[in-house]
Each structure stands twice: as structure tokens, then as C-alpha cells.
Amino acid sequence: MAWIALVVAGLLEVVWATAMKQSEGFTRLGPSVVTLAGMLLSFGLLSWSMRVLPLGTAYTVWTGIGAVGAFAVGVLALGEAASPLRLAAAGLIVAGIVLMKVASE
Template identity: 70%
Template sequence: MAWIALIVAGVFEIIWATAMKQSEGFTRLWPTVVTLVAVTISFGLLLWSMRTLPLGTAYAVWTGIGAVGAFLAGILIFGEAASPSRIIAALLILAGLVIMKSATT
């Protein structure tokens, strides 16, 4: 159950990062509200998952999901560049997450 909570926390990290970008420096109300709600949920689920999972694993997976998800959101929503080197970097982060998960019992 802790892994599910951690993955959902990572998804909410993507949501708050994307909404924060759309808030334009917290000058737009609804993206700001989404940011604050999503960051609260994300941190809460991370906190809950850390009751069971090791700190290093939980934090690395949480930030990794957020990093790869924000990378994809940047490309798909904001039209950011999808250069080969950026894609390789995202794949390496994803590979690290898989290794981290498989190394944790």
C-alpha cells in the first residue's frame, strides 16, 4: 500500500508543478489553488509512505516521478523541446526508479 501511496504522491507532484507553471508566479487564482491543494496531497502521501519505505527510496522515487512527469508535461502542454539528450536523461531517471524499486524489499 505504501508503494501505491508513493506513486500517487508522485502524480500529485506532477500536478502541482504543472499548475505552478500555469499560475504565472501565483498571479492566477485557480492554478494557484490547484498548486496548493496538490502539493498538500503530495506531501501527505509521501509522509504516509515513509512510515514503511526507507527515506532514500521514497524520496528518490517521489522526485523521480515528478521529474519525469514534469518533463513530459513540459513537452506535451507547454511545447518544450524534446531533444534526444533530454529524452535519454528522462529514460535514465526512469531506469533509476525501476532499479530503486527492485532493490527495496
């Protein structure tokens, strides 16, 4: 159950990071509210998962999901560049997440 909470927390990190970008420096109310709510839920689930999972594993997986997810949203929805080097970097982050999960079992 802790792993599910951690994955959801990571996905919520993508939500709040995207909403923060859309808030235009917290000048738009709707995206600002989504940012703050997403942060609270994401941090809450991360904290809950850390009661069971090791700190290093939980934090690495959470930030990795957030980083790769935000990169994907940037490329797919916001028109950001998807150069081979950036794609390789995202792939290395995913590989690190998988290795961290495997190593923690």
C-alpha cells in the same frame, strides 16, 4: 499500499508543478489553489508512505516520478523541446526509479 500512495504522491507532484507554471508566479487564483492543494496532498501521501518505505527509496521515487512527469507534460502539453539528450536523461531517471524499487525489495 505504501507504494500506491507513493506513486499517487509522485503524480500529484506533477499536478502541482504544472499548476505552478500555469499560476504565472501565483498571480492566477485557480492554478495557485491547485498548486497548494496538490502540494499538501503530495507531501501528505509521501509522508504516509515513509512510515513503511525507507527514506532514500521513497524520496528518490517521488522526485523521479515528479521530474519525469513534469518533463513529459512540458514536452506533450507545453511545447518544450524533446531533444535526444533530454529524452535520454528522462530515460536514465526512469531506470533509476526502477532500480531503486527493485533494490528495496
